[in-house]
Amino acid sequence: MLTIGLLGCGNIGNIIIKNHVGVDIVALFDQMPGRAEEAGKLCDAKAFGNIEDFLNEDYDIVVEAASIDAAQKYAASVLEHGKDLVVMSVGVFADELFRQEITDLASSLGQKIYIPSGAIFGLDNLKIGQVSGITRLLLRTTKNPRSLNIEECAERTCLFSGMANECIRHYPKNTNVSVALELAAGRDVEVELWADPSVDRNVHEIFIEGDFGEATITVKNLPSPDNPATSYLAALSIVTLLKNLGEPMRVGT
Ligand SMILES: NC(=O)C1=CN([C@@H]2O[C@H](COP(=O)(O)OP(=O)(O)OC[C@H]3O[C@@H](n4cnc5c(N)ncnc54)[C@H](O)[C@@H]3O)[C@@H](O)[C@H]2O)C=CC1
Ligand SMILES: O=C([O-])CC(=O)C(=O)O
DSSP states (O other): OEEEEEEOOSHHHHHHHHHOOSEEEEEEEOSSHHHHHHHHHHTTOEEESSHHHHHHSSOSEEEEOSOHHHHHHHHHHHHHTTOEEEESOGGGGGSHHHHHHHHHHHHHHTOOEEOOOTTOSOHHHHGGGGTSOEEEEEEEEEEOGGGGTOSOOOSOEEEEEEEHHHHHHHOTTTOHHHHHHHHHHTSOOEEEEEEOTTOOSEEEEEEEEETTEEEEEEEEEOEETTEEEEEHHHHHHHHHHHHHHTSSOOOOO
């Protein structure tokens, strides 16, 4: 069975612990040591107080469910410790130089980096953008102001309109999906981010046009109970990615 170390024991970390299938969680790390210890009580895994000890433990894959900052700080070290890496805070790869450095390192060490589909559907066939023209790719995200940590917002308001790699710098906890779309399609993504007090879901609308035709995808996500910025689907997508890593047949492009 694949063994994993969980980097980040917050909302997603705890959902993974409660729902994981086909993998064994053996190590836990969080910048707030109490969170790793609490998570350790829910599963038979050891909580570590420092990153070096966490990475020296024997297991196959680090699952990052922490922050862009954590992914930036620890990705290279994870790979150098001979472990594959699942990155939930995919916004870290909006920095092209960092992305190149980390993919070169993984390639030279023979390690893999996995990016879950996260809070959206459709990354699978969007990858056709790597071999065929995509002429339009727009993500329109709408969330309740609470999910965006905004206290006062009386009506639907556009917070950002521009490109994904700029949006993620302003909203690192809310637009990781835009960077996942960019990585899958191999091209820039236009983003609109809206706060709307009348919605109670995290809504992602994706508009795609290209040589294949056109597609529109709308995902109306339930926010996670412990972190409204994060859709519950994002945590389920990691659980599913991990389950499928150990299986012989791959479904989806
Ligand atoms: N790719 C996607 O579609 C999605 C990505 N995300 C991202 O996934 C990540 C985790 O989300 P949640 O669990 O909801 O967040 P959370 O805030 O509930 O939990 C994050 C945990 O990681 C810990 N942490 C943060 N920075 C750290 C560091 N430098 N070193 C060690 N521990 C650190 C925090 O103390 C916290 O316990 C976030 O970056 C979020 O933006 C969330 C939803 C969708
Ligand atoms: O992409 C993100 O950072 C989080 C998000 O929008 C969601 O979970 O719906």
